[in-house]
Amino acid sequence: MRLPVRRAAEVCPVEVAVSILGGTWKLTLVKHLTAGPLRFGQLGRRVPAANRKTLTRALRELEEDGVVHRDVHAEVPPRVEYSLTALGGTLAPIVEAMDSWGADYAARLAADPLQGRGSSRSA
Amino acid sequence: MRLPVRRAAEVCPVEVAVSILGGTWKLTLVKHLTAGPLRFGQLGRRVPAANRKTLTRALRELEEDGVVHRDVHAEVPPRVEYSLTALGGTLAPIVEAMDSWGADYAARLAADPLQGRGSSRSA
């Protein structure tokens, strides 16, 4: 992962998407932002498993890739709002498809523990 | 990435999909397999950037996650065919959506170099 986008494009367009969206939490962040702009802290509360540093980096990379817009309000206390760009908005179908696929997969796991350890490593 | 699927499910279903499909080359492999079964060597030729070890591991993990089926023919020389499972087949819309999104993104990059270095690290 994290191939340079241009290299990824030479191999296969799907890898472009993966290289941009494949990082942990990134698609989750995009998903939450499809409902509207959110502040940094609000995003953090919606993804408690990600710490601030990780969150910041993910958002920065999404911003660099043109998916997310960062709006800094010069106030005290600071307020930073994140929203999807037009390009980010075009991800909605993908997010929805992957969300429902993932939900199905999780449901299947719960109902049918036989394939339980797939892609699970440590804890 | 590579969160245990069960943990990912607790956070967000999209992360389940990402943890299964987010690995490098994985979606590319699925994409090529949507056209029909392929042998190991054929897959390797379609993804020259991936070496055999990486390819093998990616396929094994996809197999463990129930996306890919591995068919070993007891012959000399050996012949191993990979195909999508029924579950893997349900990925077709996602693959297609991400492929076209990635293609659009790459085209935009080529036409509009201003956002050129997005998500690119070294080479």
Next chain:
DNA sequence: CGGAATCCCTCCCGATACTG
């Protein structure tokens, strides 16, 4: 031909603490 084994190295992601 398709893999297993080995070595190695990047960088992803997390925990913690400090700043404006």
Next chain:
DNA sequence: CAGTATCGGGAGGGATTCCG
């Protein structure tokens, strides 16, 4: 509140070599 600085572990991924 939002972010950076620092530290660190550990997995992901590559190159190479040997095997059946």
